[in-house]
Amino acid sequence: DELISQIAAGEVVERPASVVRELVDNALDAGATQITVRLLAGGVRLIAVEDDGSGIARDELAIALRRHATSKIASLHELETVATMGFRGEALAAIASVSELALLSRPPEQPSAFLLDARSGELRPAARGVGTTVEVKELFFSTPARRKFLKSDATELAHCIEAVRRHALARPDVGFAIWHEGKLVEQWRATWTPGAPPSPDALERRLADVLGSDFVTQSVAVHHQAGRVTVTGRAGLPDAARARGDQQYGYVNGRFVRDKVLTHAARSAYEDVLHGQKQPIYALYVEIDPARVDVNVHPTKIEVRFRDSREVHQAVRHAIEDALAAPRA
Ligand code: ADP
Numbered sequence: 001d002e003l004i005s006q007i008a009a010g011e012v013v014e015r016p017a018s019v020v021r022e023l024v025d026n027a028l029d030a031g032a033t034q035i036t037v038r039l040l041a042g043g044v045r046l047i048a049v050e051d052d053g054s055g056i057a058r059d060e061l062a063i064a065l066r067r068h069a070t071s072k073i074a075s076l077h078e079l080e081t082v083a084t085m086g087f088r089g090e091a092l093a094a095i096a097s098v099s100e101l102a103l104l105s106r107p108p109e110q111p112s113a114f115l116l117d118a119r120s121g122e123l124r125p126a127a128r129g130v131g132t133t134v135e136v137k138e139l140f141f142s143t144p145a146r147r148k149f150l151k152s153d154a155t156e157l158a159h160c161i162e163a164v165r166r167h168a169l170a171r172p173d174v175g176f177a178i179w180h181e182g183k184l185v186e187q188w189r190a191t192w193t194p195g196a197p198p199s200p201d202a203l204e205r206r207l208a209d210v211l212g213s214d215f216v217t218q219s220v221a222v223h224h225q226a227g228r229v230t231v232t233g234r235a236g237l238p239d240a241a242r243a244r245g246d247q248q249y250g251y252v253n254g255r256f257v258r259d260k261v262l263t264h265a266a267r268s269a270y271e272d273v274l275h276g277q278k279q280p281i282y283a284l285y286v287e288i289d290p291a292r293v294d295v296n297v298h299p300t301k302i303e304v305r306f307r308d309s310r311e312v313h314q315a316v317r318h319a320i321e322d323a324l325a326a327p328r329a
């Protein structure tokens with residue numbers, strides 16, 4: 001099982017940033033409103049992700065580390081109707097197989113926190129408020145061949161920050177902080193109160209915090225609905241693109257994706273309207289009926305397959321074309 005987990009880790013865990021992506025994903029699933037990421041040596045020596053989410057009960061800590069253990073399939077009905085549950089319960093097991101992992105957690109109803117050391121199996125009381133900390137030390141310590149492929153600490157740190165950025169752009173209601181070697185390197189405060197209706201400029205403020213205020217001033221709002229597909233967000237004007245190079249953030253139903261349909265549609269729109277703009281920059285949010293998109297193409301869910309990719313391509317292309325062509329206030 002250890003070997004199977006290590007093979008799964010090859011798919012899920014490529015570098016520290018992959019661990020950051022999965023741990024922040026779990027924190028968001030747990031309903032966190034504040035997520036803090038602490039790193040040492042670009043994440044190779046330590047990745048600790050702290051959240052104020054629902055926590056894991058003492059007796060469930062060990063279960064969370066088992067392969068295919070997930071608490072996220074609420075019912076058989078959900079399993080049948082939601083197509084988003086394919087690769088489930090792989091991340092923690094995979095990460096634990098290539099690192100020294102510890103889970104420290106306290107759900108609200110439990111008077112104290114417990115810590116589980118994944119390698120020794122030791123379980124002991126510990127101090128913590130409500131929420132979870134996942135600590136991952138010495139990534140790839142047992143697989144030196146993989147460790148060799150890691151880049152400099154600065155490069156791995158940049159990838160870790162990028163992983164958090166991708167989540168942060170989808171969740172302006174959650175606060176994020178990133179620490180490296182004891183120094184605060186990024187902090188993005190929640191731009192609206194959870195529970196309250198999202199203010200219309202909450203996303204804009206998050207975009208300004210994460211991508212820089214010039215991204216907002218040098219971009220136009222996108223809002224387009226075509227049949228079953230809605231596309232919102234912001235598309236950068238040419239000056240913005242020249243200044244910043246390659247920043248393309250595409251989301252499908254709230255999840256960051258790398259998708260050829262989206263990138264191609266965006267590129268075509270820029271070519272049509274701005275004649276040959278090579279590096280468009282944008283943050284685009286596609287909302288589509290979950291039944292019309294398969295997110296289980298890859299364990300990391302970073303790739304998707306649309307049932308009707310023409311429908312999505314046209315919606316995205318028109319959304320950007322309309323936004324770029326509209327008179328600017
Ligand atoms: P998945 O997210 O697909 O369920 P994971 O391996 O990422 O699988 O996590 C396994 C389980 O551990 C989750 O289903 C959840 O019950 C629990 N878990 C992991 N991280 C957290 C967290 N930060 N807060 C609460 N529960 C968590």
Ligand code: MG
Nearest residue numbers: 022025026091
């Ligand atoms: Mg997960």
